[in-house]
Amino acid sequence: MNIELHFQVQDLNARYVHAIDDDRLEQWPDFFTDDGRYHITTAENVARGLPLSLMSTTSRAMMRDRINSLRNANVYESQRYRHVVGAMLIEPAENGIVRAVSNFLVARIMHTGETILFATGRYEDRVAMADSGLRFIEKIVILDSRQIDTLLAIPL
Amino acid sequence: MTIAAANRQWPAQGLARVPYWVYSDRELYAQEQERIFRGTTWNFLCLEAELPGPDTYCRSTLGEMPVVVARDAGGTIHAFENRCAHRGSLLCLHERGEAKEIVCIYHNWTYDLAGNLTGVAFRRGLGGKGGMPKDATPEAHGPRKLRVETLAGLVFGTLSADTPPLADYLGAEIVTRIRRVMRAPVKLLGGYSQVLPNNWKLYMENVKDSYHASLLHAFFTTFRLNRLSQKGGVIISEAGGNHTTYSMAADVAGKEYEQAGMRSAQDDFHLEAPELLTTVDEYGDGVGLQILGVFPGFVLQQIRNSLAVRRVVPQGLEKTELVWTCFGFVTDDEALTELRLRQANLIGPAGYISMEDGAATGFVQRSARAAADELSVVEMGGHGTASEDNRVTEAAVRGFWKDYRGHMGL
Numbered sequence: 001m002n003i004e005l006h007f008q009v010q011d012l013n014a015r016y017v018h019a020i021d022d023d024r025l026e027q028w029p030d031f032f033t034d035d036g037r038y039h040i041t042t043a044e045n046v047a048r049g050l051p052l053s054l055m056s057t058t059s060r061a062m063m064r065d066r067i068n069s070l071r072n073a074n075v076y077e078s079q080r081y082r083h084v085v086g087a088m089l090i091e092p093a094e095n096g097i098v099r100a101v102s103n104f105l106v107a108r109i110m111h112t113g114e115t116i117l118f119a120t121g122r123y124e125d126r127v128a129m130a131d132s133g134l135r136f137i138e139k140i141v142i143l144d145s146r147q148i149d150t151l152l153a154i155p156l
Numbered sequence: 157m158t159i160a161a162a163n164r165q166w167p168a169q170g171l172a173r174v175p176y177w178v179y180s181d182r183e184l185y186a187q188e189q190e191r192i193f194r195g196t197t198w199n200f201l202c203l204e205a206e207l208p209g210p211d212t213y214c215r216s217t218l219g220e221m222p223v224v225v226a227r228d229a230g231g232t233i234h235a236f237e238n239r240c241a242h243r244g245s246l247l248c249l250h251e252r253g254e255a256k257e258i259v260c261i262y263h264n265w266t267y268d269l270a271g272n273l274t275g276v277a278f279r280r281g282l283g284g285k286g287g288m289p290k291d292a293t294p295e296a297h298g299p300r301k302l303r304v305e306t307l308a309g310l311v312f313g314t315l316s317a318d319t320p321p322l323a324d325y326l327g328a329e330i331v332t333r334i335r336r337v338m339r340a341p342v343k344l345l346g347g348y349s350q351v352l353p354n355n356w357k358l359y360m361e362n363v364k365d366s367y368h369a370s371l372l373h374a375f376f377t378t379f380r381l382n383r384l385s386q387k388g389g390v391i392i393s394e395a396g397g398n399h400t401t402y403s404m405a406a407d408v409a410g411k412e413y414e415q416a417g418m419r420s421a422q423d424d425f426h427l428e429a430p431e432l433l434t435t436v437d438e439y440g441d442g443v444g445l446q447i448l449g450v451f452p453g454f455v456l457q458q459i460r461n462s463l464a465v466r467r468v469v470p471q472g473l474e475k476t477e478l479v480w481t482c483f484g485f486v487t488d489d490e491a492l493t494e495l496r497l498r499q500a501n502l503i504g505p506a507g508y509i510s511m512e513d514g515a516a517t518g519f520v521q522r523s524a525r526a527a528a529d530e531l532s533v534v535e536m537g538g539h540g541t542a543s544e545d546n547r548v549t550e551a552a553v554r555g556f557w558k559d560y561r562g563h564m565g566l
Contacts, residue, residue, distance in 0.1 A: 052347065
């Protein structure tokens with residue numbers, strides 16, 4: 001087992017969730033390769049073999065559009081997330097790509113202070129080496145529940 | 157007709173006003189369950205495609221009443237209350253599945269897929285002892301059966317014998333518009349739910365409010381997916397509660413929004429990946445947007461190539477689950493399916509367009525609590541509920557309240 005690679009994959013995910021929680025959303029696309037894919041779906045859709053996503057992006061350009069829209073076009077009540085991510089299960093690299101799975105809990109804190117457990121689920125990631133370090137080729141967010149409270153504005 | 161809740165009287169201005177107590181009166185909410193959802197209304201239960209073959213079932217609701225929808229061995233669709241004749245346990249515990257019969261987990265009483273009681277465990281006792289009296293008729297208290305009608309792949313149910321046939325209830329124009337969208341057998345793409353912190357009626361009003369769409373939803377306006385300057389209109393049923401808004405997809409070059417300084421028109425907002433909006437005119441009629449609502453709680457959506465049904469499930473005075481199911485057709489090629497899935501970014505709880513409806517309706521609920529006797533104003537387009545050839549109107553919202561008041565005796 002390559003301990004250093006293990007650490008780097010975990011570090012990538014840790015920096016990813018911190019960027020979101022710290023409202024550095026403009027950095028969100030930078031964690032992905034140029035044609036990186038990011039999808040949010042539900043465990044039910046996955047179990048039924050249904051392809052629908054709540055959010056689906058197939059390039060950093062689409063991700064930048066998401067963030068641009070959140071900042072400048074969309075209307076939603078001011079809110080923040082707080083991620084807690086469990087230990088990553090990391091498979092050995094194959095053809096330079098590492099698969100990793102981790103569990104997450106995300107609390108949503110409204111500007112009024114109201115806090116709920118907003119989302120739970122798992123990340124299914126594929127990570128590759130880029131010149132500037134590790135990047136997600138793909139991050140699939142699989143929500144345990146089919147229910148979203150009010151709206152889902154900020155990526156998970 | 158009796159007044160629904162004690163001392164509740166609709167304001168003298170009629171449909172041009174909505175009193176905020178409609179969103180905050182608990183007794184009224186309880187009476188809605190009986191007079192509307194379990195009354196003379198057709199309620200969307202599920203897509204036919206959710207019952208993929210004989211001996212399949214899925215769960216649904218009639219307001220707060222849990223319902224089983226089942227397709228029997230012969231292919232006929234039935235719907236009945238999800239409640240055992242015996243002590244009232246839920247009969248179906250899973251969202252969907254295959255079954256030749258239904259067995260209650262509590263005491264093993266069995267039912268066929270039409271909701272008829274077929275067996276009572278140890279009805280004749282054991283060894284000559286116990287059992288039910290010979291003249292007992294437990295089937296007399298069986299789960300209530302719904303009348304079921306299907307239209308273009310949509311399954312509707314009603315609990316009342318007095319509800320007119322579905323086609324009459326919808327009206328010819330609404331039936332035409334449903335058939336237009338549902339042009340081929342359905343292929344499910346997936347689903348999710350949005351739990352809204354507000355009364356169910358606020359969501360239905362939002363859907364019927366063609367006026368807000370291009371003012372709240374900057375995405376609609378800025379990318380000219382929906383502007384009130386586009387050719388289109390609103391069709392409203394006779395009773396008022398069913399409607400369709402539609403608009404042509406043709407890009408309108410006008411600058412009415414920009415000149416009026418509307419927040420939703422953002423000249424400097426561009427998409428780096430404009431393929432999000434790539435569309436094909438699959439209906440061949442140039443209509444890029446059609447939003448159709450059936451009283452009390454059903455929405456059929458066509459936004460470009462993104463198709464969905466939305467089922468409104470009241471879960472309390474201030475809580476509503478909005479159940480989304482997105483679909484395409486079995487005739488879709490891979491490219492069209494991919495378009496639909498990409499355009500799904502526009503809708504649902506994370507939708508570029510739809511997310512804001514979740515915010516706005518919740519805002520109204522929060523101010524409505526302490527404003528029970530205040531009035532909201534619904535005068536765009538005048539005071540009527542007739543169909544119009546423009547969408548700068550709240551006629552469909554007034555139509556909803558006309559139908560509501562009729563059912564509730566208000």
